[in-house]
Amino acid sequence: RNTLCLVASSDGRDDSVSMNQQADLFASLLSANESVKHALRPGRHAWLQLISGKLRVNDDLIEAGDGWSTSEAGDLVVSAVEDAHFLLFDLA
Numbered sequence: 001r002n003t004l005c006l007v008a009s010s011d012g013r014d015d016s017v018s019m020n021q022q023a024d025l026f027a028s029l030l031s032a033n034e035s036v037k038h039a040l041r042p043g044r045h046a047w048l049q050l051i052s053g054k055l056r057v058n059d060d061l062i063e064a065g066d067g068w069s070t071s072e073a074g075d076l077v078v079s080a081v082e083d084a085h086f087l088l089f090d091l092a
Helices: none
Strands: 005-009 023-030 035-040 045-057 060-063 067-070 074-091
Touching: 023 035, 035 045, 060 067
Parallel strands: none
Antiparallel strands: 005 023, 023 074, 035 074, 045 060, 045 067, 045 074
16 A cells, blocks of 8 residues: 555566566555655556546646557656556566
8 A cells, every 4th residue: 555566567676477568557545635646757658547536647637537648758646636456567
């Protein structure tokens, strides 16, 4: 809870499941008013899928069922407006 948990990666690091893709998959359960950051490197793309709750991703407000994406390098700041469950894909 209140962190990004690496679930799957191309190299199986940090006890994640190894997959044959240049991607990292994170899962998180965020409590209301909590935030996490993810640094998106140049040349990478992010897709966030909100399963439940309400989030602010950088300056955008999203609700359960919404997806959000960017290809801009830099910090993604994910803040829970209410308790939220989401997946974050960091893609090549």
